[in-house]
Every structure is written in structure tokens, then in C-alpha cells.
Amino acid sequence: MASIQLFALVLIYICVFFTLCLAGDPFVYYDWEVSYITASPLGVPQQVIAINKKFPGPIVNVTTNNNVVVNVSNALDEELLITWNGIQHRRNSWQDGVLGTTCPIPVGWNFTYQFQVKDQIGSFFYFPSIKFQRASGGYGGIIVNNRAVIAVPFGPPDGDITILIGDWYTQNHTALRRALSAGKDLGMPDGVLINGKGPYQYNRTLVPDGIDYETFNVEAGKTYRIRIHNVGISTSLNFRIQGHNLLLVETEGTYTVQQNYTNLDIHVGQSYSFLVTMDQNASTDYYVVASARFVNESLWKRVTGVGILHYSNSKGKAAGPLPDSPNDFYDKTFSMNQARSIRTNTSAGAARPNPQGSFKYGSINVTDVYVLKNEPPVTINGKRRTILSGISYVNPDTPIRLADWFRLKGVYTLDFPNRPLTGSPRMSSSVINATYRGFMEVILQNNDTTIQTYHMDGYAFFVVGMDFGEWTENSRSTYNKWDGVSRCTTQVFPGAWTAILVSLDNVGVWNLRTQNLDSWYLGQEVYVRIVNPEATNKTELPIPDNAIFCGQLKDRKQPPHNTVKSSSPSVSDRRLSRQFFNLLMLLFAVISMFR
Template structure:
């Protein structure tokens, strides 16, 4: 009898522990304009609680993150969370296709869980051209204490936000694009909000190892990152532990994040971090200083040079491998360690192009250029009025034969994906500029890339064993990149160019993934505080999922 009672107590305790909610992190953000001078020229910036860049979010796997955003700008505003999967919860994605923006003078509270994720990410304002004015910051997800990471605890953990920058205001940049013109080349590169810093940004103590999280939060340019006199051990990218190769420099494409371990194994003095543009005719760079503790020696004048050519970058990509032996929250729960053994049920080819519509510049995928309707796509679908807002599958699975000369059609662009289908997506780049693509709500396996056009024969060279699960992938000029993933995260998800000019002018689309069960097992109900806009404003809410 005593054994039965003891067993019952243990069972009840275990059930209570299983039902206990994961920890909550609460934030209040006041979003305002403020004067900043990152390139030495005063300009209007977007500040969060008076900060540029915004505050760093430091969380742990499975934390619930609650952020109450007060919009004190004179324009509607949304934030999106680059790489956060929002399992069953595209309501929190923060893209104009899923959410109504926060009106000026009002607030809205984001609530999402960083479920089964670890790694380095960032957030940014997804409306208009606000990203060009700031409002971005780092978002890190630490592994739970019970789950070891494949490297010793570092002496400190640093976030490095790099990106190109324009000295014109976000309203001027938006006016240029709306009037049919291009933004042209950026005016500089920033590293943690500065183009050059004489005072140290980070400190290291001789003999100790440090964790640097490097994210490209810029507008259009791939950047090469390197540290004077120091090698970088790659340990994570876009939320996945990697095989720990050593690199002198890393090409970080727009939207991507890398984590490296840097050991302070050099003579105590100052050392320079450099972020410089790649694949451009112009050379722009930003620098920051790392200081060894107890030293006041200035850095050496000779700085490491960036690599040349995209062939070098392609070879670096091919050196990246997923660490299949590391214990961690799985950043790709919808995937499999054995993804190479899953049958592909569908192939989607997306080819980018540029052209004019009514005399104005537009960018497109498969000849279709996206434009936001007044009613967010997700809301229209949820309220059962999608047919009044958009049509499904308005862009085909295969681009026109000569996509560069195909006429561009403007409107909402939505593809459907069958729930839990394993799909191959091929990005074809027929242009001379490098492209970078991101998929919300998912991580995927980038299994291959190469020059020329993709064919079925290209699959013979796929990495079907240990491609690094990630959420953003580059496509080199006149080349292709292929990814594999299972569409099992129900919701409305954005596939976009991370070149924000191209994104703003239409190089994006949404994928609707609907669970036939219409069950809470697969997707959460609409939040009670969800703002409504467009034609759904006064409609009654549908019956909730159960």
C-alpha cells in the first residue's frame, strides 16, 4: 500500500511538472523617432526605448516572450522576428500579410514562444521602409541548462549587428521607390550602429574564449566579417549547431546569423573587427575595436583583406555541415535527421526578375510582383473571405521560360502547400546580382547550389546527409539554390527577398499551409487582442478551433 501511495504521489508530481507553463519574459517597448548620426550626418532614426540599435532580447529555449509595443511614430508599425518559427502561431509573425499594423499612438502585445529553438536571431520593423531607419536588434535563445551545448561556456556572449546603411530618411527612400526609382548604392556599412568606433565595443581577457553572434541586418549587401589576428570557430548558424570548422572570415548574407567562438590567444592589445561589402563594384566597410583587458596598445595598422569572387563564397557554403551529434533543442522539429530518405512530393521553382509596370520599377517571382491588400491575407483566410481579397496559386510552380522578359503582374501572390508535404523549392537567379531569401515559420535544408540553370540532374550533387538546417539562403549570380522542407507548420508564411528594396517592390509571396483538421493540435486560435482591419473589421469571429 505504501508503495502504491508513493507511486501515485510521484505520478501527480510529474503530471504537475508537465503541465507547468514555461517561464515568461515581459518587455515594454516605446518606439519613437530620434536623431541619430551613424555616418556622421544627422538623420531621423527609429529608437526602441531610446536605443539604436534596439535592446537585445536574451531568452532560453521554450520561454514565452511577451512584448507590449507602443507605437509613437506617425505611421503604422509592425515588428517581425527573423528566424523565430512561431509553431502553430503565424498570428505573431508580424508581417503585413498576417497582421494589421499597429496604428500611430496605439499599442499591441506580441506573445510567442521560442519553442524548441536555440541560437542567434534578430528582430526588425517589417512595415514600409522602417528597417532603413533602425528598430532592429538581436534576439538570442540560449539552450536550457539540462541540454548541453557542444562547446564550453564562454567568458562572455556578444551580439554583432552588421549591415549596409543609407543616410537618407526612410520616408525619402520610400518616396524614391514609390516614384519608380531605385535606391542605388548604400552610403556606408554599420557595425552595432556605428561605421567606426575608436572606443572598444567589446573586451576580452587573454586565454579566454568568447561567443560572438554576427547577424546581417542590412538592406541589400552581403558582407564579409573578420577579426584582425584572430580565427573564428563556427558553432551555430540560423539556429543550428554546426561542425566546428575554423574560418579567417565569413560571408554573411542579408538576413543570416552566425555564431563563432573566438579565443583571446594573441598579444594583449586592441584588435579591429571589419565588416565590408561583397559582390559589388564599390567597397564600403565598418570597423569596431576589441580590447584585451589591461592593455592600452592601439591596433596594428595592417587590416585583413576580404576575399575576392563569389566562387570563394560558394566553396565556404559547401564547407558548412550540420552537427548531428550535438544535444540541443531541435531548431527544425518538422524535419528529420534522415531528410535524404523522404520522398519529394512537389517541386516549386521560383525565379526572380525585374521590370517596369506603368513606367515604375517592380521586382517579381515567376513574373508575379506582390502587393499588400488592405486586408491581411491570413485574416481574410481565417474569416472565410479570401476570395474577396486574393486568389490562391496566382504564381505557378515553374517560372516562364524567359522570366526576365515576361510581363510582370502586380497583386497579392499566394501559393498553397498541402499540410505535411515534403517539398523541394528551387530558387533560380537569372540576374547579375546576388539574391538572399528567407522563409518565415520554418527552417529548411539547403541541399545544393550551383551555376547556371537547375535541372533534375542537379539532384545528384545534393547534400542529403548533413545540410545545415536554417531559414535564409543566398543565390549567387546566374545560379540556383535548392532547399527541402516539410510544410507542417500551419499558417500563412512569407517567402521574401531579404534585399529590402526588392522586397518592398514585390519580390515576395506567401504560402498558405492549412491543416484539414482545423484543430488546436495544429494551429492556435486567433488571439483575443488581435487587431482587425480591412473587410474583416466588423465581421463576427469564426468558431474557435478545439
């Protein structure tokens, strides 16, 4: 009897041991080859950047706390980096995929990104971050689903649809960046793409024959979650679906106060998700429209993206004129008020059970204040450049985070000013030296003539205020200190300011940039360096084993870099193999005991 009891206890121990071995957050794996293909989204054959021969690339569909492993093989003819727009990379700026943290993936090499979508939900996207490559594609959507145990503030939708919109040129990215480097403007885009396709022929004069357009198949009476991302270069777009309301429910990881819109301005780099109920006459199709904002519409008519919403039992084509966009070319107040109306749903949870509104940001003392002011392009040392606070950023040959890790000197400077410089603008690798666990206020002052959107890697920030004119200390009296939306990309209207608050709890080196690709390419960015001063720093993951070295570190031993998928087992596979071996040894010992 005692032997049976002992045997039972040992079996229980084995089960517990096995459960612990297999416990932990799941891994999700992707293998990508990034290469050129020929496509004709606007009827003109051109070279675009594809992932696994697809343009746009595949959707990364994961769940909160998943570990994401993406093996990227660079089959382009130039270096490559992929950045994960809105993914916070907790304690892991090594995986951010920008030049301040990571050396580019050389031609013919591969690099495996590994990061966790820790305590995140929502709608994001990825794209190539260097050499103006996003202008040729290489982008795709990211969906981070809630865990099943966490309540969502709306019923389960009947389907999930990702829509990538953006302005597009029939010249590829190399020609566009040559034009920028030569001091030229890009000029008006050739069109707007929806999921990599051109417009439906709603007008034979404006849209030629033979254009492939996107169709979204739906069923009458059902409700779909539609995730919209503006992946374009520099054009703000207005999104709308003929005859249908857009119920806004989430933006860039935050559940919002649920409001119906007939149309919404989506600026470069921004992401939203809506619930759309198919409650219209199901016998016809409907237009899905993305059109340029704040432009002369008589000149920009051809720069309109049009797709088709197709009911399963539809018998007729979409008809009539396109649904109207707001008519406020000379007055951007409507759009600003629309932006102000987007607020956090403080009664909803997010990735964790506690309500996201419980973070009382309005009562936290600010430790750092930075006024980042941009202006129209300037000439510095004979080159056309863009600036933030009088500084046009120059990427050093050695990434900032690598320079810190190996204690290299002179790679960058920690002298970025809190207030805009008053002298002549300069080119520099100047970095913001932020306070770990501080609470930073950033005022984005746009003295240019076009809308700019700004993004901060590694963080979501609270958008607490925006208005026309110059920001002053008195502007704080207008801040929303309770339910300002938390997101990672915000618009700044021309001749206006936007104020954000961010809690600096994520160590690393993080990119703060304009999402407008032309302005970014010419220097409108800065890095925020957040270092834990403790002697034993356990708040950041160590440098990855597969780190690529460049600049002053180029002679260090490099990781294996062939683009052929390795047949050797992954780290996860090896860990499971060891656990299985230990289990077998334990079972062998138990069997021996009872012989």
C-alpha cells in the same frame, strides 16, 4: 494517528496541486516603445528608429520553450509591425509580424506579441517589417539559450557578444522608399554600421573626425561566443577580426560542423555564431571589420565598418592596414565554396535530446516542387517592380490569415505557379497552396546581377545544393542529402541557383521573401498557405484576443489600444491569482477538518 496520516496525505495533495498549478514553461516579458531619436552614426544627424530610446534595440535573451510577451507601443508617425526573423512561431503565424498575417499597429496604438520559442535554440534578430523601416533601425538581436539539461557541443564560453552589421544611408527610410517608388536605384550606401555606430578612424582620409565607434572589451585567454547578424538593406558583408580565428558553431538555430574561418561572408538577413579565443598579443587592440563584397573596392572603400577588439590590459591602439577580405570581384566561386562548407553537426543535439542529424531528409519523398525565379526589376503598369516567377506580389488590404479565419472571398488567389510564367509579368496577391505535412522542394533561381538572400518565416529548411547556371532536373544529383545545413535564410548568387527542402508541419500562412530590402519592397515575395484539412483543427492556435482589424474587417470591434502601459493584471498574473485563491480555499477546508 489516523488523523495525522490523513493530514499528511492532504498536505502532500496540496503540494502536488501547487506544483501542477505553477508548472509549465516560464514567461518572459518586455515593454517596448518604438519611436524616433536623432543619431549621427556616420557623422550626419539623422532620424533613426529606436526602442526605448536605444538604437539598436535591446537583446531578447530567452531560453528554449520560454513564452515571450512583448508589448510594443507605436510612437512613430506611421504604422508598424515587428517580425521575429527565424523564430518559428509553432502553430501561431498570428504573431509573425508581417502583412500576410497581421494588421499593422496604427500610430499611437500598442500591440502585445505573445509566442513560444518552442524547441528552438540559436541566434536570430527582430526588425520592423513594413514601409522600409528597417533602413532606419528598429532592429535587435535574439538569443535563444539551451535548457540546462540539454548538452551543448562546446564548452561554456566566457562571454556572449551580439554584433549587428549592415549597410547604412544617411537618408532615412522615408526618403529611400520615395526613391524606390519613383523608379530609382538606392545607389551606393554611405557606410557600414557595427551595432549602430560608424567606423573607427583607421584612415583619416576615409573616416572623418568625431565618429563614434563600437568597442568590444575582452580578456586575454578567454573564449567568447560572438553572434553576427547582417541587418542591412542589400549589401553582402565579409566579417573578420584582425589576427583571430572564427570557429563557426551555429547558424540560425543549427549547430554546425565546427570549422575555423579567417573571414566569412554574411549576406543580408543571415545570422552566425562563432567561438573566438583571445589568444593574441594582449598589449594592443585589434580591428573588427565588416566590408562590402562583390563591389569595386576602389569606389567602396569608405563603405566599411570598423570596430575595436580591446584586451583589458591593452596599451596600444590597433595598427596596420585592415585585414584583407577575399579578392574575387569577378569570381564568386570562393564565396560559394565557403557557403557549401557550412554543414549540420549531425552528432550534436539542439533543443531536444535527440541528435538533430537523425532527421534523414534525403530519404523523404518530395510532394511539391516550386521553381522561384527572380530577374532584374521590370516595369509593370508603369511602375518599377521586382518579381518571383513572373509575379510581383501585392499585399491585400486584409491579411491573408485574417481573411481565412473570417471566410472572406476574393482577398487573394491560390494560383501561384510551380514553374516561372512565360508571359508578361503581372502584379498579384497570388499565394502558394502547399500541402500540410508535405515535403516541399524549392529552387531559388537568381537571374539578377546581384546576390539575393531568401528567408522563409515559420520554418527552418535544409540547404541541399547551390551552383552556377540554370537549375535542371539533373541538378538533383549534386544535392547534399545527409548534412546540408538547416537554417531559415540562404544566399543565391547571381546567375546561380540554390535548392532547399522544407517539411511543411507548421500550419499557418508564412512569408517567403528576399531579405534584400529594396527587392522586397518592390514585390519579391510570396506567401505559403499551409492548412490542416482535418475538420477539427487543433494544430493551430486561435486568433488572439488582441488582434487588430483592417481592410474588409476594419469595422469590427478593436482591442484597447492606448500606448500607456496598462495597470490591469496580465493573463499570467490572473491565472496565478486564481491558483493562489484555490490553494487558500483548500487550506481553509483542511484546517476546518481538524478543528
